[in-house]
Structures are given as C-alpha cells and as structure tokens.
Amino acid sequence: MIIDFTGKTVLVTGGSGGIGSAICQAFADSNATVAIHYNSNKKRAEHTLISLREGSHSIHGADLSNPDEVNKLVQSVSKTHGQIDVVVNNAAVVEQYDFDSLSYDDWQDVWARTIDTNLLGPAYLMYSAAxxxxxxxxxxxxxxxxxxxxRGEPKAIAYGASKAGLNTLGQSMAQALAKDNIFVYTIAPGFVATDRVADMIDDSIRTQSPLNRVAEPEEIARTALWLASEGNEFLTGCIVDVNGASYLRS
Ligand SMILES: NC(=O)c1ccc[n+]([C@@H]2O[C@H](COP(=O)([O-])OP(=O)(O)OC[C@H]3O[C@@H](n4cnc5c(N)ncnc54)[C@H](OP(=O)(O)O)[C@@H]3O)[C@@H](O)[C@H]2O)c1
Known part of the structure; x- marks a missing residue:
C-alpha cells in the first residue's frame, strides 16, 4: 500500500514534542507539506523542521489554551499554504500530582490549564480548521x-478527563462533519517513549504489555499517517488503541 500526501497540507500541533515530531516526519516522508506547531519550544520546532525531507514546510507558534491564538494559528497556516487538508491534534499538557496534597485553588488551576489546552484547544481548532x-x-x-x-489517571485526574472529553469530541464531530467530507479519527496510545515520560518508564510499566515494552513515537505516527490516508472514511468516529495490549476494552 502506497500512502502519498503529495499536494496536501498537514498541520501537526505539538510538532516540537516527542510524538509530534515523529508525526511531522511520517507525513513529510509521504510527501505532505507540514505545518509544524509549537507553543514555547521554538528551537525544537526548528529542529523538527530541519529534519524533514525537502518541501515548503513551515513553523507556527500558538498557545492552544488561548482561543484567539488557536484561530490565528489556523489563519496563519491557511495563509501560508492556501489549504489545510489534515489536522493532527497532538499537543497536550499533563500535570502529575498527589491528589491529597493539592489545595482547592491548585485543583482548580490544574483543571483549568488542562481542559483549556487538551480539550477546548482542539475543539476550537477543529471549528476553525473545519x-x-x-x-x-x-x-x-x-x-x-x-x-x-x-483506564483512569489517579495521578493526573484532569488529564484523564480531558482525554475522555477528546474522545467524545471526536465522535460527535465525526457525525457532525461527515456531510462535509470531513472525517475524524482518534488514537489512544498507552505509554510512548518520549522525554516527557522517560523518568516514569521502568519494568513495572514495560510489563503492562505482553510485548514487554512501551510504544515508540514512530508507531503512533504510522497509525496517524494511515488513518489520515485515503480510503478510511468509514472508520470515521473510531478510537484506535495503540497500547501493546496493556489495556484491552471490548
Ligand atoms: N508519551 C506518552 O506516554 C503518551 C501516552 C499517551 C498519550 N500521549 C499523548 O501524545 C501527545 C504527545 O505527547 P508527547 O509525549 O509527545 O508530549 P511532549 O513531548 O511533552 O509534547 C507535548 C507538546 O504539546 C505542546 N503543548 C503543551 N502545552 C501547550 C499549549 N498550551 N499550547 C500549545 N501546545 C502546547 C508542547 O509544545 P512546546 O514544547 O513547544 O511548549 C509539545 O509540543 C499528547 O497528546 C499526549 O497526551 C502521550
């Protein structure tokens, strides 16, 4: 099967991060023009840009917890490339904490930051990009x-809830947008070997999977690339587990 994104523009949020940069790579390797988004780490985004195969790729900064910046991001990519064919909503924050030690103010702050970035950001981005x-x-x-x-996230409760919301957002948007020839796919990874979680990955994490390891960013990227490729329209609304059978649902 040949996957070819020649002539297509793909916006990847969080292209400065571990999984995001692998996703940028996968789409560029399949001839897409990639719009790499970053928040605070412009250097990492530039590094991603330099590592991509030739093309008129671009980088764009935006804090996705700010609705105005989300809209400006879409305008910026659209102005630069004249089109947006695929959006990969990859950027997210995760804040780990001990529930018992959080004050009520801290609890509210964590929820606001997490939901603004991980759920409202993608919701607003989907509105504008659609x-x-x-x-x-x-x-x-x-x-x-x-x-x-x-599976639950007892050390990152707002994060788990934000991702459950993202799942439902994707399902509802799949139903709302199919009439416009717009399709929505969701990937639910287990642990992935990125810098963000490097300190947490030990044997107790690896053995959650019968493969005795965590995923590589490229495995998430490959799934994203395939889902966004032609012929998968009837999968719209799906949530694909990429977790090495570490958590099975039926
Ligand atoms: N790694 C895992 O084990 C794992 C497991 C399951 C799901 N995931 C999901 O996979 C995705 C990528 O994870 P990762 O491990 O690659 O994380 P990462 O390396 O920490 O990357 C996170 C990305 O999100 C961006 N970001 C953070 N806050 C932002 C904000 N307010 N506005 C815009 N962008 C913001 C960061 O941008 P800057 O660095 O430029 O600020 C960065 O590019 C996330 O959605 C995560 O929830 C990861």
Missing amino acids: KVMKEKGGGNFVNISSRGAF
Whole structure:
C-alpha cells in the first residue's frame, strides 16, 4: 500500500514534542507539506523542521489554551499554504500530582490549564480548521488521546478527563462533519517513549504489555499517517488503541 500526501497540507500541533515530531516526519516522508506547531519550544520546532525531507514546510507558534491564538494559528497556516487538508491534534499538557496534597485553588488551576489546552484547544481548532477544509471540499482530523481516558489517571485526574472529553469530541464531530467530507479519527496510545515520560518508564510499566515494552513515537505516527490516508472514511468516529495490549476494552 502506497500512502502519498503529495499536494496536501498537514498541520501537526505539538510538532516540537516527542510524538509530534515523529508525526511531522511520517507525513513529510509521504510527501505532505507540514505545518509544524509549537507553543514555547521554538528551537525544537526548528529542529523538527530541519529534519524533514525537502518541501515548503513551515513553523507556527500558538498557545492552544488561548482561543484567539488557536484561530490565528489556523489563519496563519491557511495563509501560508492556501489549504489545510489534515489536522493532527497532538499537543497536550499533563500535570502529575498527589491528589491529597493539592489545595482547592491548585485543583482548580490544574483543571483549568488542562481542559483549556487538551480539550477546548482542539475543539476550537477543529471549528476553525473545519471551515477551511469545507471550502476546499473536505479533510481529516486525527486526535491523539490516551489510554488513560479508559483506564483512569489517579495521578493526573484532569488529564484523564480531558482525554475522555477528546474522545467524545471526536465522535460527535465525526457525525457532525461527515456531510462535509470531513472525517475524524482518534488514537489512544498507552505509554510512548518520549522525554516527557522517560523518568516514569521502568519494568513495572514495560510489563503492562505482553510485548514487554512501551510504544515508540514512530508507531503512533504510522497509525496517524494511515488513518489520515485515503480510503478510511468509514472508520470515521473510531478510537484506535495503540497500547501493546496493556489495556484491552471490548
Ligand atoms: N508519551 C506518552 O506516554 C503518551 C501516552 C499517551 C498519550 N500521549 C499523548 O501524545 C501527545 C504527545 O505527547 P508527547 O509525549 O509527545 O508530549 P511532549 O513531548 O511533552 O509534547 C507535548 C507538546 O504539546 C505542546 N503543548 C503543551 N502545552 C501547550 C499549549 N498550551 N499550547 C500549545 N501546545 C502546547 C508542547 O509544545 P512546546 O514544547 O513547544 O511548549 C509539545 O509540543 C499528547 O497528546 C499526549 O497526551 C502521550
């Protein structure tokens, strides 16, 4: 099967991060033009940009917890490339804490930061990008969720809830946007070997999977690439587990 994104523009949020940069790589390797988004780490985004195969790729900064910046991001990508064919909603924050030690103020702050970035950011981005896609005849969204939405996240409760919300957002948007030839796919990874979780990965984590390891970012990227490729329209609304059978649901 040949996957070819020649002539397509793909916006990847969090292209400065571990999984995001692998996703940028996968799409660029399949001839897409990639719009790499970052929040605070412009250097990492530039590093991602330099590592991509030739093309008119671009980088764009935006704090996705700010609705105005979300809208400006879509305008910036649309102005630069004239189209947005695929959006990968990958950027997210995760704050780990001990529930018993949080004050009520801290609890509210964590929830606000997490929901603003991980749920409202993608919701607003999907709204604005869907308008651009509709004008051009359609498009695809791939949302990066988490196994934690199903399994629970006792050390990152707001994060788990934000990802459960992202799952439902994707399902409802799949139903709302299919008439416009816009399709929505969700990926729910288990642990993935990125810098963010490097300190947490030990044998107790690896043995959650019968493969005795965690995922590599490229495995999430490959799934995102395939889902966004042609011929998968009937999968719209799906949530694909990429967790090495570490948490099975039926
Ligand atoms: N790694 C795992 O084990 C794992 C497991 C399940 C799901 N996931 C999901 O996979 C995705 C990527 O994870 P990762 O491990 O690659 O994380 P990462 O390396 O920490 O990357 C996170 C990305 O999100 C961006 N970001 C953070 N806050 C933002 C904000 N307010 N506005 C815009 N962008 C913001 C960061 O941008 P800057 O660095 O530029 O600030 C960065 O590019 C996330 O959705 C995560 O929930 C990861």
